[in-house]
Amino acid sequence: MALTPNDVDRIAHLARLALTDAQSEQMLVKLNGFFDLVQAMCEVDTQGVEPLPHPVAAIQDITLRLRDDVVTEHNQRQANQRSAPSVEDGLYLVPRVIE
Template sequence: MALTSEDVSRIAHLARLELHAEERAAMLAQLNGFFSIVERMSAVDTAGVEPLYTPLSAVAAVELRLRDDVVTEPDAREANQRSAPTVEDGLYLVPKVIE
């Protein structure tokens, strides 16, 4: 997907940027370079490749240091909702603001 100078002008306008002709040409080259890298990456067959959760796992076995998923705080919903103007079935009710 190659961009044109008009595309860069439109993007600059949407981003509220003022680009001179030489800046627009440089930006066009940079953006087209970026898109060519993306196209090359998209062409790589990744079938059967497990996603990495960290780049370090490609080099060595990495064990994640995760804590157990346990509740550590008491349920204070009722105490928190006492000051709410309107509550129903444990949910805060608010006035409709969009029609």
């Protein structure tokens, strides 16, 4: 997919950019270069390649340091809802804003 100068003019108009002819030409080259890169990436065979847990994992062994999923605080819903103007069945009631 290659963009044309008309495409760049339309994009600049939509983005409210005032580009000179030289800037439009530079933008055309950069945008087409970007699309060429995306096309090259789409053509790479990634069948059987496992996803990486982290981008740096490709060059060094990284262990994700995730904390254990355990409860660290007890439920304080009733204490937190005491100051609410309106509560029902453990839920905060708010005024309707969309009719």
